[in-house]
Amino acid sequence: MSQEKSAIKKIRATGAMREVMAEYFAELDEAAKTGSEKIAWCTSVGPAELLRSFGFLVYFPENHGALLGATRMAADLIPAATAAGYSPEICSYLTSDVGSYLSKTTPLTRAFGMESVPKADVLVYNTNQCRDVQDWLGFYEREWGVPMLGIQTPRSVGDLSDAIVGGLIEQHKALIPHLEEISGRKFDIDRLREVMASSHRCTQLWREVLRLATHRPSPITFFDCTIHMGPAVVLRGEERAERYYEVLIAELEERIADGVGAVDDESLRFYWEGMPVWGKLRDHAEQFAGHRACVVASTYCNSWIFDALEYADPFEGMARAYTEIFIVRSEDFKQGYMESMVRDYAIDGIIFHDAKTCPNNSNNRYGLPLRLREQIGTPFVVIDGDLNDLRLYSEEQARTQFEALVEQLQEQPA
Numbered sequence: 001m002s003q004e005k006s007a008i009k010k011i012r013a014t015g016a017m018r019e020v021m022a023e024y025f026a027e028l029d030e031a032a033k034t035g036s037e038k039i040a041w042c043t044s045v046g047p048a049e050l051l052r053s054f055g056f057l058v059y060f061p062e063n064h065g066a067l068l069g070a071t072r073m074a075a076d077l078i079p080a081a082t083a084a085g086y087s088p089e090i091c092s093y094l095t096s097d098v099g100s101y102l103s104k105t106t107p108l109t110r111a112f113g114m115e116s117v118p119k120a121d122v123l124v125y126n127t128n129q130c131r132d133v134q135d136w137l138g139f140y141e142r143e144w145g146v147p148m149l150g151i152q153t154p155r156s157v158g159d160l161s162d163a164i165v166g167g168l169i170e171q172h173k174a175l176i177p178h179l180e181e182i183s184g185r186k187f188d189i190d191r192l193r194e195v196m197a198s199s200h201r202c203t204q205l206w207r208e209v210l211r212l213a214t215h216r217p218s219p220i221t222f223f224d225c226t227i228h229m230g231p232a233v234v235l236r237g238e239e240r241a242e243r244y245y246e247v248l249i250a251e252l253e254e255r256i257a258d259g260v261g262a263v264d265d266e267s268l269r270f271y272w273e274g275m276p277v278w279g280k281l282r283d284h285a286e287q288f289a290g291h292r293a294c295v296v297a298s299t300y301c302n303s304w305i306f307d308a309l310e311y312a313d314p315f316e317g318m319a320r321a322y323t324e325i326f327i328v329r330s331e332d333f334k335q336g337y338m339e340s341m342v343r344d345y346a347i348d349g350i351i352f353h354d355a356k357t358c359p360n361n362s363n364n365r366y367g368l369p370l371r372l373r374e375q376i377g378t379p380f381v382v383i384d385g386d387l388n389d390l391r392l393y394s395e396e397q398a399r400t401q402f403e404a405l406v407e408q409l410q411e412q413p414a
Ligand code: SF4
Pocket: 062, 091, 092, 093, 094, 129, 130, 131, 132, 133, 357, 358, 359, 360, 361, 387
């Protein structure tokens, strides 16, 4: 099959997003240099709202991990972490970030003029996504001698029982005295409610962005969404994230009204399961567009929708919101979720990315692709690769597998 590459359509709002992100990093840099405000590091689906309610500026190391992948710096930096005892087979966000720290090199310098990552006053994790986040922040706890706090969440959860939710509520409440001491501020439940309301509005706007891809042709691709989810990840709970998504939604609605798709002459629609291959985003976007194929939905980008943040009790809201997400759930839940996504987005085929250093976000390993095909008949391929470590990814193999799936779909009777 001939491989065509197609130009990627630029989203105008990207400029506004870059400004918002630059402002966010400038504030962190200033606080780290002057000590004007306290900085909390938080894992991506950790209790960011609680931290913001205490006035912390919140930094997300996974965002730095993604930058290390997207700039293709990761593979050069991982060996420094390996030399410090971190296996190249564990999370490559962790190893590239630790390698970056040990090598005193960060993509934040080129992107935002920062000499280094902002030093934390407190490190806060939630193991809802994996144990690696605790080990990751543990490196900085030892390095800087700053406190580390955490939430331990059970995994493979089917129904959220009262016992699970109750335990998580207590764990969130137990953080308060520590955060009061570190921040020097008293806990203010009204402030927490305000932050959570803003975070919930941000979630709803982000959901709207993703839902617009149910249109045919879709105005946005998964590859666009991995970039535009930045404010939902690092600025949820702040109004500027909401304002940004209003701008993005207006542009996407304009595309829909004008019949403009993100991919010209869209003919096939795909679901991407698993992490992006950050260093290959552009290549993948061009490759799919070259086949008039649009990746319209993904588990990854949907993971920043937190409906439960609107609960009247903010602690129950956080406990539920950060446990309801896909990565925490049982195989049966995941199958049901993907079946509904395939239906809602009119998906023709599924790409499972088996990210070698992230078993937590690779859902091809326990029979799910075959069960889905048996249940709803959706063809799939499994692409071997990694989020950051490009030494684990074969361009040729991925292309061949993807093209085989396209051929299979094109041969199917209409
Ligand atoms: S979920 Fe995967 S990519 Fe994310 S921190 Fe954990 S191991 Fe790393």
